[in-house]
Amino acid sequence: MKTEEEIRPPATLVIFGASGDLTRRLLAPAIAHLSRDGAISPEFAIVGIARTSYSDADFRERLDEGAREFTPRDQGRPGELPAVVRYVCGDFGDPALYASLRGVLEEIESKRGGQHNRIFYLATPPEADPEIVRFLGEQGLSRAENGWTRIVVEKPFGHDLDSARMLNESLRTVFEERQIYRIDHYLAKETVQNIFVLRFANGIFEPLWNQRYVDHVQIAVAETIGVGHRAGYYEEAGVLRDMFQNHLLQLLCLTAMEPPVKFEADAVRAEKVKVLQSIRPFPADAADDWAVRGQYGPGVVDGKPVPGYREEENVAPDSRTATYAAVKFVVDNWRWSGVPFYVRSGKRMAKRISEIAIEFKSVPHHYFRHESGELPPNVLRLRIQPEEAVSLKFEAKIPGTVADVESVYMDFPYSSLGAASRGGYERLLVDVTHGDQTLFIRGDEAEEAWRVLDPVLKAWEKESPPAFPNYAAGTLGPEAADRFLEKDGRRWRTLGK
Ligand SMILES: NC(=O)c1ccc[n+]([C@@H]2O[C@H](COP(=O)([O-])OP(=O)(O)OC[C@H]3O[C@@H](n4cnc5c(N)ncnc54)[C@H](OP(=O)(O)O)[C@@H]3O)[C@@H](O)[C@H]2O)c1
Structure with missing residues (x-):
């Protein structure tokens, strides 16, 4: 007791x-x-x-x-x-x-x-x-x-790889790693923790969770809000530092990691570090083949007209800061060889949605007709925001006809388990009092995440952005992001469907 x-x-x-x-x-x-x-x-x-x-x-x-x-x-x-x-x-x-x-x-x-x-x-x-x-x-x-x-x-833990290393050094000269709790409040969200449970407490998903059955993974964090009162910070940070270095790479790690030897802080964090180490480095001279950037112009969000990013308070009228990015990550290991992870995030988008979609490979031979023409793939979606939910899309026979099929969904809304989930900061504060570092970022993990993104950050700092603004507020991002996936013969999933 x-x-x-x-x-x-x-x-x-x-x-x-x-x-x-x-x-x-x-x-x-x-x-x-x-x-x-x-x-x-x-x-x-x-x-x-x-x-x-x-x-x-x-x-x-x-x-x-x-x-x-x-x-x-x-x-x-x-x-x-x-x-x-x-x-x-x-x-x-x-x-x-x-x-x-x-x-x-x-x-x-x-x-x-x-x-x-x-x-x-x-x-x-x-x-x-x-x-x-x-x-x-x-x-x-x-x-x-x-x-x-x-x-x-x-967060943010540093501004780039060098500053994160310096911050780690300064912390470690005074504190031991077991005393240091680097926050990423996304990890405290119920559905994010449910990724562990879905994967490692169920027998049916893990056998399919690899390059033999998964075609690709899409991770999206779309916000409808603009830069708000944090323009000073955001002008320096931009979307890669604000969202990718922490939340989005964390979601990628939890999706891609191997089962840890124990469900304990160091075992879990060691597996996440291995994922980051397996991400193929971006070539500094061809970053645009791997990443697309965008900045919102004026538009309409939730029925209200909103200004463009460059018109926001405390933002430079010729700002080059990206408020949207889409990045293709390749995880070079046995499990994920050949399975791209397409990750996108933006401000002032059409909908507020955070989700991970695992898109499975199509069946090898098509007997049936689908209303859309092609038989669509099965998709498992882990919804993190606004409501927390898990949804599996599969095909079913349309009543009466013999060979026509339609996509249907098996949905699990997290709210069906009862009590409203606790806010992230509550969970994190309790974990700190208990000395449980599982949901906090280890020092080497923060550095590895910066190592992954540094070449894109540097390339974008060096080269002028495409004509900004390049997407209207209230849309789904720049057209270039659509072409980016079309090159690979794929399309962005409709958010929230
Ligand atoms: N706000 C958010 O939603 C949010 C979300 C995620 C992460 N963060 C991170 O959390 C941190 C704090 O953000 P914030 O939005 O709370 O910033 P903030 O509103 O600017 O607050 C900064 C605080 O630091 C104090 N301060 C600054 N310089 C000081 C000095 N030399 N001596 C004593 N006090 C000093 C300020 O107090 P006085 O002015 O009274 O001195 C104020 O209390 C940042 O690292 C930010 O990136 C914030």
Whole structure:
């Protein structure tokens, strides 16, 4: 039997960047829900840090407001925040800040019997991270005498391979890998975790999950939103850094990985690293044969006119930033030889949908007629957004006729299992308190993902983009992306069908 301390370890969550958007919009509701559901210890404490001046009570009120405003309707009312909420005002570059933090931590910990468990959460501009890490090390805050210390690092993890390596080095001079939690909140989504279960808890899929039966895989993350208030960040990042380096390559890894020896952090992450290492390097001088880029112009989304990317606030009028990309990944290993993975993502697209579609090879001989002419392939779709679902498309006989067939669907909506799934940040926070790194990115994994994308990033930085904007908001991306697949004799799947 687990003890109460093992189930709900008492801990202090120290949020660097506590006055920012992430804290208010994502962390505050997550903490309030965990507190309501009794998923964190009654002795859980929060310490916020930023330059804005707040009293402890102001900071609690800000978190409360965030929890109320950003709790999705289907998740009920947020709960009370933990009893202990403190705020330390200061600049990350000021050593005195860390001395004040130590004082507050010791005060909190003395009241819970000297128990040290500390989570340092970097909800900070990425460039601030090395400095904070260095000060935590210098001030002796990276090691706990009575308990554990963990550090959570938000995405983006670096800007390219070199910066990710430097960030890893700076983290590892102060923390051990087992203390470092690199976030990719996609991994906390139920359907994303269900990829493991679908593949490794069922006997019927895995025998087909390889180059003998799969023709190709399509992964799509389509957003209807534009760049919103994050233009400053997005102008630098673009779609490859924002979506591909993390979420999309993670989805590809979970789809393509071998069964791990155990369902444990290092075993799972080792298999994902092997997938990334098997991805064929893009030739730097022919990146456009492997990737298409796009940027949205003005258009209509959900019936409302919206401006083009270059007209958005804080975006350069001649911006070269890609808001759409389609990339062909080839995984050179025994399982996937000859099976391309076509991955696309864009902002301001016609629909908001995230899904993985496994398209199987056609039957070798066609006896039957299909309404569309050709007999379509079977497709297994794993839907991640907006609703979570699994759907298998297969062919069935049309009643009455002898040889005519029609596509039908076997659907499993995740909601049929009952309770609304927990938001990603709740799950991730609980895993950090339990020391479970399975849903977090290991250092070498982050670097391998950058290694894969670096040649395309460099080629796109060097060469001017095609005439941007090249797709209207509210469409499915640039025409060049259609031609990109036609070259391989394939078509993009209709999103959501
Ligand atoms: N927001 C999101 O939806 C989202 C989603 C995924 C990942 N992320 C990542 O999460 C991190 C935070 O994002 P955010 O949107 O919350 O950023 P943000 O709104 O700009 O907040 C940044 C925070 O850092 C504080 N800060 C900055 N420089 C400081 C300094 N020198 N000393 C002390 N405090 C300082 C700011 O506080 P003061 O101004 O009060 O000093 C503020 O609290 C980023 O790495 C971002 O990429 C954000």
